Amino acid sequence: MRQTKTQRRQRIQRRYKATVYGTAEQPRMSVFRSNKEIYVQIINDQTGETLVSASSRDKGLEGQSSNKVEQAGLVGKLIAEKAIKAGIDIIRFDRGGYLYHGRVKSLADGAREGGLKF
Numbered sequence: 001m002r003q004t005k006t007q008r009r010q011r012i013q014r015r016y017k018a019t020v021y022g023t024a025e026q027p028r029m030s031v032f033r034s035n036k037e038i039y040v041q042i043i044n045d046q047t048g049e050t051l052v053s054a055s056s057r058d059k060g061l062e063g064q065s066s067n068k069v070e071q072a073g074l075v076g077k078l079i080a081e082k083a084i085k086a087g088i089d090i091i092r093f094d095r096g097g098y099l100y101h102g103r104v105k106s107l108a109d110g111a112r113e114g115g116l117k118f
Helices: 005-017 068-085 103-114
Strands: 028-033 038-044 049-055 092-094
Touching: 028 103, 038 068, 038 103, 049 068, 068 103
Parallel strands: 028 092
Antiparallel strands: 028 038, 038 049
């Protein structure tokens, strides 16, 4: 029996989470991609708290870009700006089971441009 896309992503996500773990020194940057929007959180897994979050629905980003890939790049820059204000500069990237291309890659590149290291 074939797996659905969601089942495949969840299987990859479980395997990925076994190796990527956020600490206070290097929190995890988790990505969720829906059909319309993209969301990102920086999480300390030791305490289970979200330190910083951003999404394409945030005020100031709505209507700024023409397509979703550009929008993801802007979200990456926004999360980097918020993270640096919070004193976070090194993170571990959790792509959430999504392939590293398109919107996920654009978000990561935007975060790197913003000053995050991973």
